[in-house]
Amino acid sequence: MNKKVLVKIVEKLNDDKKEILKTIDLEERNDIAIVESENVTGDIVDTANTVYELQVTNRLSEKEQERLNEIVNALKRIEENVYGRCVDCGNEIEEKRLLAIPEAKKCIVCKSAEEKRKF
Ligand SMILES: [Zn+2]
Numbered sequence: 001m002n003k004k005v006l007v008k009i010v011e012k013l014n015d016d017k018k019e020i021l022k023t024i025d026l027e028e029r030n031d032i033a034i035v036e037s038e039n040v041t042g043d044i045v046d047t048a049n050t051v052y053e054l055q056v057t058n059r060l061s062e063k064e065q066e067r068l069n070e071i072v073n074a075l076k077r078i079e080e081n082v083y084g085r086c087v088d089c090g091n092e093i094e095e096k097r098l099l100a101i102p103e104a105k106k107c108i109v110c111k112s113a114e115e116k117r118k119f
Pocket residue numbers: 086087088089090091106107108109110111
């Protein structure tokens with residue numbers, strides 16, 4: 001995949017992530033910040049992240065939580081260099097599709113097949 005496209009996608013994913021986290025009001029976000037700073041000591045950064053995620057997801061609707069998970073997973077796939085491939089057939093997902101839905105993990109063919117199964 002074109003690096004410029006990938007950079008754009010990472011930006012979009014991070015923006016979307018921020019958008020979702022913005023739905024948590026300021027007061028609650030302060031609580032989360034406190035929990036975070038109390039836990040970020042020495043080598044327990046991972047624990048802090050877990051606590052943070054837990055605190056955040058408790059305050060999101062199921063739909064927002066699901067979307068957040070998809071976004072986090074997409075960012076993880078980018079890190080692992082497996083981003084942009086369909087998890088079903090292994091073909092590359094169209095760039096246009098990824099730009100529209102950066103967290104997409106299936107190509108359009110597999111996605112529509114999945115949707116047909118659902119309905
Ligand atoms: Zn596919």
